[in-house]
Amino acid sequence: MTGSDILASAVDSLAANKVRSGLTMLGVVIGVALVIILVSLGESAKTFVDDQMRGIGFGRNGMVIHPGKMDPPIEPSKLRLEDSREINRRVPEVLDQVPIVVGSAYIRAGNQEYKTSVRGFTENYTELVNHRVESGAFLSTLDVEQHRKTCVIGQKVKAKLFSGFDPIGETVRISGRRFTVVGVMEKKGEMMGDDLDDLVIVPITTAQDLLDTDKLNAVLVWARRTEDLPLIKERIIEFLSGRHMRKDDFHFHTQEEMISILGTITGTLTAFVSGVAAVSLLVGCIGIVNIMLVSVMERTREIGIRKAVGARHRDIFLQFFGESMVLGLMGGLSGLVSGVALAALVMTRTGLPVHISGWAVSLALACSLGVGLLAGVYPAMRAARANPIQALRFEN
Amino acid sequence: MTQLPVLELRQLTRHYDTPAGPVMAVHEMDLRVWRGDFVALLGPSGCGKSSLLNLLGCLDRPSSGELLIDGVAVSSLDDDGLARLRNRKIGFVFQHYHLLPRMSAVRNVELPMMYAGVPPAERRQRALEGLERVRMSHRLDHTPSMLSGGESQRVAIARALAMDPSLVLADEPTGNLDTRTGEEIMQLFEKMHREGTTLVMVTHSPEMAERASRILRLRDGRIESET
Ligand SMILES: Nc1ncnc2c1ncn2[C@@H]1O[C@H](COP(=O)(O)OP(=O)(O)OP(=O)(O)O)[C@@H](O)[C@H]1O
Ligand SMILES: [Mg+2]
Numbered sequence: 001m002t003g004s005d006i007l008a009s010a011v012d013s014l015a016a017n018k019v020r021s022g023l024t025m026l027g028v029v030i031g032v033a034l035v036i037i038l039v040s041l042g043e044s045a046k047t048f049v050d051d052q053m054r055g056i057g058f059g060r061n062g063m064v065i066h067p068g069k070m071d072p073p074i075e076p077s078k079l080r081l082e083d084s085r086e087i088n089r090r091v092p093e094v095l096d097q098v099p100i101v102v103g104s105a106y107i108r109a110g111n112q113e114y115k116t117s118v119r120g121f122t123e124n125y126t127e128l129v130n131h132r133v134e135s136g137a138f139l140s141t142l143d144v145e146q147h148r149k150t151c152v153i154g155q156k157v158k159a160k161l162f163s164g165f166d167p168i169g170e171t172v173r174i175s176g177r178r179f180t181v182v183g184v185m186e187k188k189g190e191m192m193g194d195d196l197d198d199l200v201i202v203p204i205t206t207a208q209d210l211l212d213t214d215k216l217n218a219v220l221v222w223a224r225r226t227e228d229l230p231l232i233k234e235r236i237i238e239f240l241s242g243r244h245m246r247k248d249d250f251h252f253h254t255q256e257e258m259i260s261i262l263g264t265i266t267g268t269l270t271a272f273v274s275g276v277a278a279v280s281l282l283v284g285c286i287g288i289v290n291i292m293l294v295s296v297m298e299r300t301r302e303i304g305i306r307k308a309v310g311a312r313h314r315d316i317f318l319q320f321f322g323e324s325m326v327l328g329l330m331g332g333l334s335g336l337v338s339g340v341a342l343a344a345l346v347m348t349r350t351g352l353p354v355h356i357s358g359w360a361v362s363l364a365l366a367c368s369l370g371v372g373l374l375a376g377v378y379p380a381m382r383a384a385r386a387n388p389i390q391a392l393r394f395e396n
Numbered sequence: 397m398t399q400l401p402v403l404e405l406r407q408l409t410r411h412y413d414t415p416a417g418p419v420m421a422v423h424e425m426d427l428r429v430w431r432g433d434f435v436a437l438l439g440p441s442g443c444g445k446s447s448l449l450n451l452l453g454c455l456d457r458p459s460s461g462e463l464l465i466d467g468v469a470v471s472s473l474d475d476d477g478l479a480r481l482r483n484r485k486i487g488f489v490f491q492h493y494h495l496l497p498r499m500s501a502v503r504n505v506e507l508p509m510m511y512a513g514v515p516p517a518e519r520r521q522r523a524l525e526g527l528e529r530v531r532m533s534h535r536l537d538h539t540p541s542m543l544s545g546g547e548s549q550r551v552a553i554a555r556a557l558a559m560d561p562s563l564v565l566a567d568e569p570t571g572n573l574d575t576r577t578g579e580e581i582m583q584l585f586e587k588m589h590r591e592g593t594t595l596v597m598v599t600h601s602p603e604m605a606e607r608a609s610r611i612l613r614l615r616d617g618r619i620e621s622e623t
Contacts, residue, residue, distance in 0.1 A: 005510055016498055305494045308455060309555065310483020312476045312512040388455045392494065 013295070013323060014330075024291045025331035028283025028371055032364040033342065034277035038270060040343040045082065045353045051353065060266050061095070061226040064253040067220040069366075077215040078249050079254065081204065083240060084219045091235045095222040097299025098125050099204055103211040105202055106260040108173040116157055117199040120207020125344030128222060131196060136168040138181030144203040152183040156198040174200065174209060227276040228246075229254055243302045284331060285371045292324050292379035303383055304391030320380035328372020332365050339364065400467045402562050402594045403429035403452060407461035410617075421447035423617035424461065431562075434589040435596045436605035439614035442456050443600040446567055448614070452596060453486050454478045466562055480501065483511050483551045487556030489566035493548040495540040501527060501551045502536045508558045526554040532586060546577035553584055557593070564588065566597040582607060 016020040067077030084099035101120035106113055125131070126138045135150065145152045151172065159165055167181045179202065183238050188196035208214060221236070233252055240250060296303075303316055311319075340356050347354045412420040421444040423461040429435055437445045451463060454470055463470045465485060473481060495504045505523035514522070527533055530550040542547055546579075549569060556564050559605055564579075566585070570578030573576045582604060589609070596606065603612045 001510055001513070002516075004516075012498055301494070302496055305496060305509070306511075307479065308453070308482060308488050309508040310479055310492070310559075311478040312474075312511070315479075315511055389450055392455070392490075 001311075001318065005316050007326070009319055009325040010323040011243050013299075014120075014326060015029055017295075020116070020291060021330075024287050025327055027280050027282075027287050028203045028328055028331030028334040029279050029284075029338065029366050030334050031281035031284055031371075032368050033339035034273055034280065035040055035364045035367060036336060036339030036356070036360050036372040037343045037346070038273050038277065039363065040340075040355060040357045041269060041346060041352070043360075044343075045356055048352050058253075060256070061223045062225070062254070063221045063229055063231070063232070065221060065250055066253065067216070067218070067250050070092050072082055076215065078212055079216040079219060081208070081216060083243065084216060086239065086243075087219070087221065087236060088321060091232055092297070093228040093232050093235075096124055096128055096129055097214045097222070098122055098220045099216045100218045100220065101204055101207040101211060101213070101215075102217045105175040105200075105208070105210065107157065107161065108171065109167075112161045114160060116154075117195075117291045118207060118210065119199055119201050120203050120204035120211075121201055125201070128220070132186050133183045133185060134186040136181070138183055139201065144205055147205040147292050148203060148205065148210055149206060150182045151179045152185055152201040153181055154185050154195075154197040154199045154201075155187045156195070157200055158184050174202070177210065187269065209311075224248075246384055265268040271303060281367055284328075285375045287326050288324055288371065288375035291327075292320060292375060293382070296383040297321060299383075300386060300391045300394035303386045304394065306389050307386070308392060316386070317380045317384040319385045321376040324376025324380065325369070326373040327370045328363075328370075328375065331371070332368025336361060337366065338362055399430065401430050401464075402433070402466060403427065403596075404464040404467075405461070405532060406463075408448075408451060408458050408463055409460045410444075410451055410456065410473050413592050420444075420617045421479055422451060422458070424521045425617075425619060427612070427619065429563075429594060429596065432589075432592050433594055433596075434585070434607075434609040436608035436611045437596065437614060438600075438602065438605045438611055439544075439596045439620075441600075444617040445614055446596055447617075449565050449596065449598055452563075454482050457611070479511075484507055484559055485562045486563040487561040488560065489504070489552050489556050489564065489569045490502050490547070491568040491571040493540065493545075493552045493572075495543075495548055495555075499538055500537045501532060501543065501554075504551055505538070505554045505558055508555060512559055522558065526558055527551070530554045544577075545573050546580060549573065549581050550584065553581070553588075557588070561593075563594045563596065566595065568598050568600065570584040570601070578604075 065079065069077045081099055084097055087094055087097050098121055104115055105117045105118045106115050110188050121139070123139045123144050125142050134155075135314050136152070138152055142148065151174065153167060153172075154160075161167070161172065162170065167184060170181050172179050172181060179267060183194070185201070190196070202210065221232065236252075246352075306316060310383060340361075344354075345358060405425050405427040408422060408425045408427075409420075409457045412419045412421060423444075425448070437448065439445055447456070452460055455466070457470075465481060468481075470478070470481070471542075472515050496507065499507070501518065502523045505526050507517040509522060524533070524536070527536060532547060532550050532554065535543060535547055535551075536549075540551075543551065549572075553569075569585070570581050573581060585595060585597065586607060595608070599605050611623045613622070
């Protein structure tokens with residue numbers, strides 16, 4: 001008996017009972033689909049965060065200092081511009097830093113006016129972050145030092161206020177004050193829910209004047225080497241708390257931490273869904289055992305006939321074992337298809353990158369093979385052991 | 397003449413243990429069947445014909461005594477050895493045909509060859525030839541449920557002959573058939589006999605038995621007489 005004989009016989013007898021075979025596979029289908037959806041979504045979310053971070057040039061060597069104990073900060077910030085400047089001087093492991101002030105204001109050109117996001121940065125922003133100027137220039141050192149009223153606008157602001165002509169050199173009014181447009185940022189789209197096209201960037205000093213504050217919303221810090229991040233954190237804590245703050249007046253976010261926060265949220269979910277997946281695979285396994293035992297019973301006479309014409313122990317075993325494997329594998333493949341389809345659907349709907357985890361597919365197929373294998377052994381052994389005469393005499 | 401008997405029975409015994417005590421279905425039987433013999437086993441119901449045939453066909457093992465097939469002692473073989481023996485040396489024809497219901501006629505005939513490891517193309521070729529010999533070439537793809545009793549039995553005969561066995565065993569092969577169809581099957585057996593196949597056939601009918609070369613009458617698990 002060759003492998004294709006075994007396969008043909010398995011497919012034959014499963015096809016003879018289509019509905020029953022289908023229902024038997026259901027447990028495996030659900031289990032496998034869950035495994036795929038689960039692992040793929042998890043990996044997709046991770047890639048998403050990674051891509052977003054890298055998209056704005058905030059790689060694994062980046063870190064954010066947030067004022068306050070927690071997010072979002074409920075106490076007013078105590079971080080000042082001098083603090084961020086001090087970081088470069090005090091911590092040599094730091095490649096560079098960008099202080100950030102965020103607010104919103106009405107921006108007006110001609111008779112067009114609307115509310116947009118105002119960001120205050122230092123001149124090194126475009127060098128560190130992957131967010132470049134498309135035309136004109138970015139802010140200069142002098143702009144920052146001298147609190148100049150210059151600004152760089154995003155693509156949406158340009159589209160809303162300057163339809164059809166070049167905004168460079170034009171004057172806009174932000175909260176009523178006159179600013180000169182020196183540049184237009186490239187189109188960037190949304191990053192982590194933040195529209196990087198709908199903003200106006202001004203010197204950090206000017207932003208503080210405009211928003212009437214001497215505080216910062218955050219400081220972005222880049223390490224020369226990723227592995228120095230913990231050390232940098234220590235140093236910054238040390239000198240900031242030495243200056244004017246308590247230890248819990250600020251906290252840090254690294255990309256790893258953001259991913260791990262995401263991880264704990266999805267982790268709980270993952271544990272739950274893994275449980276469901278494991279249970280349905282187990283149920284699938286028991287279902288296959290059960291149906292295989294019924295099938296062995298029903299086909300006792302067939303087994304007798306096969307033995308009478310010369311089937312050995314092994315031939316009968318392989319026949320029924322093959323059937324169980326095909327059941328498991330077909331369940332696995334259907335689960336694979338529905339899992340991939342569902343995962344892709346969820347990903348497109350939620351805006352996550354469509355990513356099907358290769359190892360989830362391998363894991364799912366391994367699971368279904370394992371189920372087919374486990375479920376097949378006992379019934380196939382029962383079939384193989386049947387006594388030929390009793391089997392031939394069996395009435396059903 | 398030092399020809400080896402196809403079958404040699406030495407004090408062959410098979411008893412069944414039942415709650416009502418042991419049943420001697422086959423009792424200390426001695427017999428030799430030679431190549432080319434056509435043996436009919438005749439006897440009243442319950443005298444042990446089927447029990448004997450099952451022993452001869454290695455579907456069952458004796459309680460005591462010895463059975464040699466082509467000189468090989470069956471007791472020396474394990475289950476796989478017996479399976480091999482059934483596959484290569486023995487062809488069965490049953491009263492109830494015992495074809496596999498989901499398989500077409502050709503595939504039923506291919507079955508013993510599949511277990512013998514004959515390659516698929518050769519299997520198919522030999523099955524077609526076999527069906528031709530029993531004049532069933534017009535029903536190759538029919539499954540057993542689409543075949544008449546006589547047609548089913550012809551397919552079963554083709555299957556029994558598929559591996560060109562030393563011995564064909566038939567347990568009431570015409571028992572389920574009307575006289576005319578039974579007659580056709582008997583003619584097939586006579587043809588097999590003429591072509592040199594060794595046959596042992598169980599029957600209830602003395603007329604059928606007459607057509608064999610040897611008639612053994614059984615009673616209570618023993619050979620009562622031979623003609
Ligand atoms: N598995 C068994 N367990 C117990 N007793 C059995 C078994 N098989 C057969 N017998 C008994 O052995 C005796 C011989 O049975 P067997 O089937 O060989 O008879 P037979 O000659 O073939 O009868 P028939 O012509 O009716 O087919 C009978 O008395 C029967 O009851
Ligand atoms: Mg009988």
